[in-house]
Amino acid sequence: MSDEESEPTGSEPVDIDEKREFSTFDSADLAEEESSQGLFDDLLSGEPIFENKEVLRPSYTPHELPHRSDQINKMATILVAALRGETPSNILIYGKTGTGKTASAKFVSKELESTSQKYSVPCDVEYINCEVTDTQYRVLAQLANKFIEKNEARIDEQVEELERLLEAVDEYEAAAEADSAADAGDEDGLFEEFDALESAPDSDESDSSTGTTTDDESRDSPVETEGSSDNPDTSATADGAASDTTDGDLTDEFQSDGTETDGIESNPPTDSTDDRQPEHPLASTGFESRAAVEARIEDLEDDKESFEEVPMTGWPTDRVYSVFFDAVDYDERVVVIMLDEIDKLVEKSGDDTLYNLSRMNSELENSRVSIIGISNDLKFTDFLDPRVKSSLGEEEIVFPPYDANQLRDILEHRSEVAFKGGALSDDVIPLCAAFAAQEHGDARRALDLLRTAGELAERSQTETIVEEHVRQAQDKIELDRVVEVVRTLPTQSKLVLFAIILLEKNGVHSINTGEVFNIYKRLCEEIDADVLTQRRVTDLISELDMLGIVNAVVVSKGRYGRTKEISLSVPIEETEAVLLSDSRLSDIDDIQPFVQARFENGS
């Protein structure tokens, strides 16, 4: 049967018409009905619990940070120096995970940057997460490239400003030329000034029809902008050229030596003391002539050309440092470099980066650098050169863990925005706060719990989050953590853990190290892995204990000495599944013989 023949039988004309009576959308729906089995319909129909779930995610930066005002104020008191053009002391911030260090530091730096813009004090804050950017090369390269970007943007702004200034000069000169033409036609000098003033706005108005600026704007704004510019380079060049030039001098120069500058000889014939005459656009900018402005634009563009972006690998570190140094020193400004997880940087690549950053100020000519280091523990400072240690720790701010009440406040603030009204039963927030406070006062954990509890409630299609959801969330988060830890263990540790699981599964309690070692050895042979010594295996068991995966207690056996009794502290099925998802371990298919061997060995 051909397609044309089957068409009429497949779609009855009557059906289509009937459907169109309702809506054209419905006709499409009917066709869809067969393909969609309502997978999402049920989920969509459930009343959503969340108003804005993003607010509970770690990536969200809150506008308010309850219980951190002391730390925030202390940081602000130190950093305010940057707004006075002075170098703020370096700060070392430390506290356990989830105590709001990053959130507070970012909050303060945002405030600092916006205040610096408000008062036109050049100040830049750069944030680097050293867990990701963990070598000196990468830190310096990232900073160099960020400052090159900033410098380029700044140059573009300056060039635009200068080009507007040139336009204003053109307009001014055109008006002046029109004046002198009018003067030439007017024998009687008596009215020449009057005419000049009258005619200038007219001719400018017609100029401004090109869509640029009006005469008044073009004459005033560039001068004002230049004059108020905080750009040291612009003023530096201007200073070099005519730093002492006052408005009066400028005009004198135009009058006495008009031929020297391009077109400026046709300045208005009046002198600058005449109040009715608009000021020359270059007056009070520090530029002597149009050519000086053009030269400055050329210099800036040359500078921009000369910036060379640092590749992410391949250069000698010295070269990266020197590009970074030049990029920072290009403009006059205070730079705050925030190094989050600074301990990871020191652990991975020593203290060279910090050494280089902390000695920069003695060599910088235009700018000043201040460092904020953020860390989870202070031990890393033991690995620092004493000079770096004292320089970095000029000021220290401690973030203590939150207690349950503080966590409750934090959760309440967030939940107002995150959830629909009435979605939380009364005991949910206190329970989340209590669980997280037991951990170590970790706000991240508290927020995770609340979000996960909400998601579980949403999944079970209830309208309210209750205590049970929080308990389930706690188990789920714990399991996720275990899965992640087990998944990322080295193969040898996985084999040791697998040996413990096999023993437990066969009903062995109070497992000792010797038993684990025997099974471990056979597992290694089975998959052709190196066999470590029993001493080393004992170390691996201790590491698993520290990670909270097994529990190993030392028990005294009287005159037989002491031994370790090992038991599993994580759910057995899930952990075994994670281990078997490792391709090397999944080769071990029949595990029974290994445990049998244990009994043989033991006997």
Ligand SMILES: Nc1ncnc2c1ncn2[C@@H]1O[C@H](COP(=O)(O)OP(=O)(O)OP(=O)(O)O)[C@@H](O)[C@H]1O
């Ligand atoms: N006082 C607070 N008010 C509101 N939210 C907070 C507060 N303190 C922390 N948080 C939130 O808790 C989470 C963790 O905070 P943050 O990342 O600042 O912790 P941290 O101390 O830097 O932790 P880590 O050392 O693990 O990086 C973030 O989502 C943050 O928004």
